[in-house]
Amino acid sequence: MKSLNDIRALLARAHEEDLRGERDSCVADLAELKKQAVSEGNEPLAKSIWALQQAVHIHCDYRRTHALLREGEFFEAWCVLERVEVALKELHPHQDSLGADYALPFIKRIVDQMQSLYPYKLFTSPEMAIRSELCSICLERISIRTSCGHVVGEVYGGEYCRRIVQDFEPLGMAFVSSPVQKFSVPFPVNSKTGESEDHYDYSLISYLIRRLPEPFADWSYEWTTRRHPHEKFKSFGPNQPCPCRSGKKYKKCCRPHKEGVLMPHIEYIFSWLPDDVSRETEYTYDQHRPASPGIRHKFKK
Amino acid sequence: MSMDDETQEPKVEVSDSTRGFDYWLSRDFVSEGLREQLRDKQVLLVPHENWRNSESPLFADGTQGLFEFLKEHLPNETPPEVCIEDEDYAEVALYSATVALGVIVLTAFAAPLAVKVIGDYITKRFPERTRMTVELIIEEKNGDTKTTKSIKYEGEPKALEVEVAKLLPKLEERKPIASDPDYPKEPKK
Numbered sequence: 001m002k003s004l005n006d007i008r009a010l011l012a013r014a015h016e017e018d019l020r021g022e023r024d025s026c027v028a029d030l031a032e033l034k035k036q037a038v039s040e041g042n043e044p045l046a047k048s049i050w051a052l053q054q055a056v057h058i059h060c061d062y063r064r065t066h067a068l069l070r071e072g073e074f075f076e077a078w079c080v081l082e083r084v085e086v087a088l089k090e091l092h093p094h095q096d097s098l099g100a101d102y103a104l105p106f107i108k109r110i111v112d113q114m115q116s117l118y119p120y121k122l123f124t125s126p127e128m129a130i131r132s133e134l135c136s137i138c139l140e141r142i143s144i145r146t147s148c149g150h151v152v153g154e155v156y157g158g159e160y161c162r163r164i165v166q167d168f169e170p171l172g173m174a175f176v177s178s179p180v181q182k183f184s185v186p187f188p189v190n191s192k193t194g195e196s197e198d199h200y201d202y203s204l205i206s207y208l209i210r211r212l213p214e215p216f217a218d219w220s221y222e223w224t225t226r227r228h229p230h231e232k233f234k235s236f237g238p239n240q241p242c243p244c245r246s247g248k249k250y251k252k253c254c255r256p257h258k259e260g261v262l263m264p265h266i267e268y269i270f271s272w273l274p275d276d277v278s279r280e281t282e283y284t285y286d287q288h289r290p291a292s293p294g295i296r297h298k299f300k301k
Numbered sequence: 302m303s304m305d306d307e308t309q310e311p312k313v314e315v316s317d318s319t320r321g322f323d324y325w326l327s328r329d330f331v332s333e334g335l336r337e338q339l340r341d342k343q344v345l346l347v348p349h350e351n352w353r354n355s356e357s358p359l360f361a362d363g364t365q366g367l368f369e370f371l372k373e374h375l376p377n378e379t380p381p382e383v384c385i386e387d388e389d390y391a392e393v394a395l396y397s398a399t400v401a402l403g404v405i406v407l408t409a410f411a412a413p414l415a416v417k418v419i420g421d422y423i424t425k426r427f428p429e430r431t432r433m434t435v436e437l438i439i440e441e442k443n444g445d446t447k448t449t450k451s452i453k454y455e456g457e458p459k460a461l462e463v464e465v466a467k468l469l470p471k472l473e474e475r476k477p478i479a480s481d482p483d484y485p486k487e488p489k490k
Contacts, residue, residue, distance in 0.1 A: 089429065125395060125396045125397055126394075126396060127353065127393065127394070127395055127396075128393070128394045129352075129355055129357075129359055129391050129392070129393055129394075130362075130391060130392045130393075130394050131391045142365060143387050143390070144364075144365055144368065144383050144385065144387055144390040145383065145387055146387070147369055151369075152366065153426075168394075169355075171352070171353040171355060171393065172353050174395070174397075176396075176397050176398075178397060178398035178399065178432070179396065179397065179398060180396040180397060180398055181396050184396075
């Protein structure tokens with residue numbers, strides 16, 4: 001069985017060495033150590049062990065998202081990214097119990113960045129009447145005037161306090177742009193096959209993941225705008241809506257600008273040189289999808 | 302810069318209201334015993350009525366957490382209360398990133414500090430959330446006249462206190478609510 005110091009050492013190297021092979025044994029050993037701490041009434045130690053469990057899950061799930069993205073499993077990667085995000089949020093108020101940051105601030109930043117590169121803009125959001133809830137720590141029914149004393153988000157006996165919904169009634173469903181449940185991404189259903197279809201454009205995240213040498217390589221990005229040459233938009237007539245999507249006619253909008261059509265443009269900033277890019281800053285553009293943003297990457301030495 | 306960046310200007314809507322303390326204490330889901338318990342309270346968390354045609358009143362998601370926070374941070378002279386029997390309490394969960402606090406009825410006396418505490422509640426409990434909504438129904442009595450205003454706020458939690466503070470002095474108007482038959486058409490001299 002690993003000791004706490006063994007697991008801390010593994011976490012300290014987790015940004016260099018994949019922890020996924022050790023995940024189950026780390027979690028099981030930590031559970032045993034936590035049980036011992038709880039039986040001794042050592043609350044701070046139990047909380048510290050809970051924090052280490054969270055950190056193990058975060059590292060393993062973070063690496064898993066990269067593996068899924070490389071396999072083209074974009075939606076599944078999105079769901080795992082959300083799990084990492086939630087685990088980081090739950091851990092954040094109790095970060096001091098960890099004793100070290102274990103590259104978690106880096107993971108948080110990269111998770112936020114990756115999520116923002118996804119094409120999902122609308123999400124379904126259930127509306128429910130929650131009629132009865134239990135405290136996950138003491139299993140007492142939540143009463144509005146009489147508190148069981150346990151606060152959601154705190155850690156007691158090495159367990160995170162939540163609410164367990166016992167009785168609920170669905171009231172409706174809404175489309176929202178800022179969801180709590182990010183996994184609720186709507187997919188259309190093919191009326192002939194009955195199968196859901198993934199029609200989303202993952203080109204931004206796909207471009208990135210093909211060039212990332214490993215999950216802890218640093219990168220960031222900036223959104224800007226650039227003008228793209230008119231010859232790329234030969235299929236657009238002067239009286240048609242401008243390809244920049246302003247709603248105006250092409251001839252009244254971007255056509256008079258000799259530099260071209262104004263389009264959103266993302267610049268990736270890598271801390272290494274991707275194999276397929278020369279030392280000169282390269283401009284790439286998808287000719288077949290003129291409405292897509294252009295991509296350019298620049299490097300930090 | 303992100304493609305999703307938006308300027309989040311607060312939206313504030315002020316109107317006359319007839320849903321002051323008397324309105325809520327007279328609801329049929331308030332028993333005589335509860336009515337006595339709520340009388341003279343200055344901070345009252347109240348439910349949505351007929352939300353999505355629901356037969357029973359529903360409180361905003363997280364009202365229990367807000368109630369605990371208010372109890373802890375408001376002075377003893379203005380303790381908060383909830384306008385419902387314990388066994389009838391239910392919340393509507395919307396699972397949106399906007400923190401929706403529902404409706405809170407306040408006296409003009411309790412309002413300034415209560416609004417500050419409400420803002421603190423969100424910034425402390427939901428530090429990552431940048432948008433909130435709340436309706437404050439603020440009631441002021443001046444002798445026999447009563448002024449009740451609804452302030453609907455949507456915006457950043459940290460701006461709530463500042464935006465509401467701009468409006469609080471205006472509640473000193475002594476005009477009665479014209480539609481309320483219990484009040485004289487003209488304020489008493």
